Amino acid sequence: MALTNSVKGTLAVLAATLAGTAIAGCGAQHGTPSGSAAMVVPDVPRRPSVVPEQHSAPSSSSPRPVRATPTVPKARSASHGPSRKHHTAGRASLGRATTSDMIEHAAEGRGRSVALTFDDGPDPRWTPKVLRLLAQHHAKATFCEIGPNARANPGLVKRITAAGHRLCDHSVHHDEQQSHKSRDYNRHEIVDAQREIAAAAGPRAKLWYYRAPGGDFSPAIRDIAAARGLRPLGWTVDSEDWKRPGVNAILNNINAELRPGAVVLMHDAGGDRSQSVEALRILLDRLDAAGYSYTFPRR
Numbered sequence: 001m002a003l004t005n006s007v008k009g010t011l012a013v014l015a016a017t018l019a020g021t022a023i024a025g026c027g028a029q030h031g032t033p034s035g036s037a038a039m040v041v042p043d044v045p046r047r048p049s050v051v052p053e054q055h056s057a058p059s060s061s062s063p064r065p066v067r068a069t070p071t072v073p074k075a076r077s078a079s080h081g082p083s084r085k086h087h088t089a090g091r092a093s094l095g096r097a098t099t100s101d102m103i104e105h106a107a108e109g110r111g112r113s114v115a116l117t118f119d120d121g122p123d124p125r126w127t128p129k130v131l132r133l134l135a136q137h138h139a140k141a142t143f144c145e146i147g148p149n150a151r152a153n154p155g156l157v158k159r160i161t162a163a164g165h166r167l168c169d170h171s172v173h174h175d176e177q178q179s180h181k182s183r184d185y186n187r188h189e190i191v192d193a194q195r196e197i198a199a200a201a202g203p204r205a206k207l208w209y210y211r212a213p214g215g216d217f218s219p220a221i222r223d224i225a226a227a228r229g230l231r232p233l234g235w236t237v238d239s240e241d242w243k244r245p246g247v248n249a250i251l252n253n254i255n256a257e258l259r260p261g262a263v264v265l266m267h268d269a270g271g272d273r274s275q276s277v278e279a280l281r282i283l284l285d286r287l288d289a290a291g292y293s294y295t296f297p298r299r
């Protein structure tokens with residue numbers, strides 16, 4: 001395959017970094033532009049994010065609407081990472097929560113492992129390509145699905161679970177301003193999507209997490225999710241693939257923040273995801289070569 005010099009250069013950098021013992025930390029952590037010098041970040045919650053990340057808008061069918069232009073550059077915006085209320089030990093008021101309502105942003109695997117997550121699907125065009133690549137690498141991942149997309153593609157949801165991947169609730173309408181809405185609104189966003197995804201997946205499937213669109217968590221949202229058995233889910237590595245910045249840029253974004261235990265955010269829906277798929281193909285090769293294993297976010 002003919003690769004441009006720039007692609008080769010990016011691959012070399014990625015390979016070199018992955019092969020190193022000191023993987024670049026997720027130091028950018030959505031607070032500095034991607035591609036900035038990586039810094040080592042301890043295995044503790046990062047500083048809270050202030051501005052919700054912007055990513056794709058929801059849809060119940062393809063093609064999905066064009067993503068709204070973020071008012072804040074994503075690289076400088078917040079993440080699904082720890083919210084301002086991250087350390088607030090607010091408990092579910094429903095009295096039946098068995099799941100922590102703290103935003104999880106670490107992989108459960110020990111050692112050199114990484115948790116890949118794919119948001120906004122399932123999508124009949126792109127999700128199968130992602131599944132195929134993951135299967136080729138015996139890699140497991142987590143799919144954060146929008147309820148209507150799951151309802152429209154139940155076969156894909158079943159393929160995801162049959163392959164051993166995990167499901168995550170990603171709301172009904174992908175409202176990135178959820179935290180400003182009423183508790184009742186948020187309950188519907190979370191619970192209705194959970195029902196849609198569960199119905200598509202079948203009776204034995206389990207939903208493990210809730211990832212607020214744009215990482216726009218609030219204590220109430222975390223509370224509702226936890227009460228439904230859904231662990232609030234963040235991320236530590238933002239590929240920014242939704243911007244379609246080019247395969248090189250996506251790989252560079254990942255490379256800048258990747259470390260063992262990372263939770264990587266990518267997308268398998270929300271528009272043309274050809275760059276995401278190609279970046280994933282290269283990423284999986286490099287992760288394999290660097291001795292990474294594939295795991296899930298913690299619960």
Ligand SMILES: [Zn+2]
Pocket residue numbers: 055056119120170174213214
């Ligand atoms: Zn999303």
